Amino acid sequence: xxxxxxxxxxxxxSEGALVLLRCNYSSSVPxxxxxxxxxxxxxxxxxxxxxxxxxxVKGINxxxxxxxxxxxxxxxxxxxxxxxxxxxxxxxxxxxxxxxIFGKGTTLSVSS
Amino acid sequence: xxxxxQHPSWVxxxxxxxxxxxxxxxxxQATTMFWYRQxxxxxxxxxxxxxxxxxxxxxxxxxKDKFLINHASLTLSTLTVTSAHPEDSSFYICSAIDxxxxxxxxxGPGTRLLVL
Numbered sequence: 001x002x003x004x005x006x007x008x009x010x011x012x013x014s015e016g017a018l019v020l021l022r023c024n025y026s027s028s029v030p031x032x033x034x035x036x037x038x039x040x041x042x043x044x045x046x047x048x049x050x051x052x053x054x055x056x057v058k059g060i061n062x063x064x065x066x067x068x069x070x071x072x073x074x075x076x077x078x079x080x081x082x083x084x085x086x087x088x089x090x091x092x093x094x095x096x097x098x099x100x101i102f103g104k105g106t107t108l109s110v111s112s
Numbered sequence: 113x114x115x116x117x118q119h120p121s122w123v124x125x126x127x128x129x130x131x132x133x134x135x136x137x138x139x140x141q142a143t144t145m146f147w148y149r150q151x152x153x154x155x156x157x158x159x160x161x162x163x164x165x166x167x168x169x170x171x172x173x174x175x176k177d178k179f180l181i182n183h184a185s186l187t188l189s190t191l192t193v194t195s196a197h198p199e200d201s202s203f204y205i206c207s208a209i210d211x212x213x214x215x216x217x218x219x220g221p222g223t224r225l226l227v228l
Binding site for chain 1: 144146154155156157158161205207209214215216217219220221222224
């Protein structure tokens with residue numbers, strides 16, 4: 001069985017500060033890992049994904065995440081937060097062709 | 113990029129009526145589609161897996177007679193909420209897997225259902 005734990009349901013940062021959203025996963029097989037962002041009353045937008053290969057994955061809007069197998073982690077980072085980054089972020093795990101298992105989400109707030 | 117559409121985006125209905133939600137893959141063929149439900153301030157929960165030409169597979173706790181899923185073609189899956197009640201009010205999101213590449217699911221924009 002697969003599962004995802006997002007540490008911290010709410011993260012607050014100042015504009016220009018580092019963003020770090022934590023995600024740990026559990027999987028008995030090599031996982032596919034994803035980060036999605038959801039703005040209020042909207043659907044999901046894929047930020048980045050890891051399937052195989054390079055463990056440091058770069059996504060859209062300046063976000064990146066690193067797959068660390070030894071730590072079973074896939075934390076999301078962005079060097080400098082922008083006001084427009086305020087949203088709900090979901091980490092998810094799956095295998096090829098299967099449904100995504102989502103974490104509970106982390107609300108990112110950005111203050112000026 | 114791959115696009116998935118959902119229709120309608122918003123629906124308000126009276127308790128006891130049925131509502132059909134369509135999920136279409138616009139520029140790719142999807143042998144597998146998934147239906148998720150998201151309650152306010154919560155995460156997405158998988159409801160069912162829809163495979164083209166076969167019966168849907170429902171997650172534990174999801175009533176298959178209440179949430180009817182049909183996947184009649186490689187580009188269309190429908191979810192019908194039968195005899196809807198206020199507790200069925202939620203955000204319903206579908207996703208589709210490109211039959212040519214199974215690594216990524218493409219999500220629809222979601223359908224917000226409000227049952228009065």
